[in-house]
Amino acid sequence: MAFLRRTNKDERPTVLRKDRTGANPITVGLIALVVIGLICYFGFTKSNPFSQPFQLKAVFTSANSIRLSSPVRIAGVNVGKVVAVEGQPGTNNAVVTMEMQDQGLPIHKDAELKIRPRIFLEGNFFVDLKPGTPQAPTVADGDTIPVGQTATPVQLDQVLTSLQQDTRKNLQVLLIELGAGLSAKPTPAENAQQPPMTQGKSAAEALNNALIYSEPALKNSALVNQALQGVTPDDLPKLIHGLAATSTKLIGSESQLGDLVVNFNTTMGAIASQQNAVRESVHLLGPTVKNAYYSLGSLNKALPSLAQFSVDFVPGVEQTQPTIDAVTPWVAQATPLVSQSELGGVAANLQPTTESLAQLSAATIPTLTQTLNFSQCVSKVLIPTGNVVVPDGAFSTGKPNSQEFWDALVGFNGESQGFDGNGQMVHFSAGGGPNPVQITGGNLNAKQPLYGNSLGAPQGTKPAWTSGQTIPLKPNELCSKQALPDIAGTPTGPAD
Secondary structure, eight states: OOEEEOOOTTSOOEEEOOSOOOOOHHHHHHHHHHHHHHHHHHHHHOOOTTSOOEEEEEEESOOTTOOTTOEEEETTEEEEEEEEEEEOTTSSOEEEEEEEOGGGOOOBTTOEEEEEESSTTSOSEEEEEEOOOTTSOBOOTTOEEOGGGEEOOOOHHHHHHHSOHHHHHHHHHHHHHHHHHHHOOOOHHHHHTSOGGGTTOOHHHHHHHHGGGHHHHHHHHHHHHHHHTOSSTTHHHHHHHHHHHHHHHHTTOHHHHHHHHHHHHHHHHHHHHTHHHHHHHHHHHHHHHHHHHHHHHHHHHHHHHHHHHHHHHHHHHHTHHHHHHHHHHHHHHHHHHTSIIIIIHHHHHHHHHHHHHHHHHHHHHHHHHHHHHHHHHIIIIIHHHHTOOOOOGGGOOOOOHHHHHHHHHHHHHHHTOOSSTTOOOOOOOOOOOSEEEEEOSTTSOOSSOEEEEESSOOOOOSSOOOTTOOOOOOTTSOGGGSOOOOOSOOOOOSOO
């Protein structure tokens, strides 16, 4: 069917067709409603119909008000939820089905599950899952954990049911008797059997005194318990596994185990008879273990160096056989050399010389002693005395007196040189002058005063005389122990 649209006279008529139609609006609306409904459902439920979740079942003795969507946790982290709770046919147990997320996998055959409350006064229960040890095989989708590996919490009504009237009465009697036992004073007969530190004290007072030793005891117990866990997390399970394997091997050896118990009883009896020695050994065991710990620590530190030394020593070991081969001809030549006919005869001829040398060494000891005394006299007395500088006023040279002594000998030798054929002589010119001089005392040891004349008035002597001073000589002592003489002199003032 066609329609003609009226146009102007210059335009052609346009034909409108109605044989092509669109979708039904009702159908489009229904489809849109279904899509929106599905989007809202999956958005709120967060479920994916195209995924196949991992399911795990566990048998519990009681469901404990666990409900659908209750969380499943590993170490406090949600890794799944409960999707079904149903009874186990023929028993009072409950089978709980759980959907697990990928972060909660894998789960091993020895996994443990417990129903726990999220608050103290019960309610809002969740499933606490321990995934098991890595050594155990993993469970498959849909597997069931047996009831021996699950547990349920103790309900408050179960606690109250256990405390019936007769039980509460017995508990009251127990507390009363326990209080009497802790507060009662011991009798003289009981005191006689107690250590001095607990005599005359009640059980409560003795327990309070025992708390003094609780800190080191608990500390050591904690160290032992920590050591029993091993170095790595797998040490304790490995120990239990080894004990289980050992116990399995012992099955069927009852007679040998009986003999072991008898022998062990005999051994313990022998040890008990030596309890004092055992007590002392245990007392010394602590320091011994401590020293052994430090020794083993030092040995452990030395092991890398020892290993390196072993590696470096290998080339030397490899050269041992070539060295032996090279030394063998020398040994063959050296053997005749050390025989009686060669070096043996020389040693026999040197024996008298050795005896003479021993006598010479014994006779040399006094000479060495005197030589030591002489060298100490020179180093401690003669040289320090010769190094003293004698003050001489304007004529001082600043040289040690030993050097001035030799300089004086040189000058004296030049003074005595002869200038004619009469040989060496010393010429003296008598002094004179208007100033008479009298010298008395001093170190001249003159019995009478000495008189003379001087051109100038004397003002003193350089070096100065020492009045009444002698060298502190001790004839009975060694030279090295003598006091140093005062050769510098002490000024005495103007001369007489």
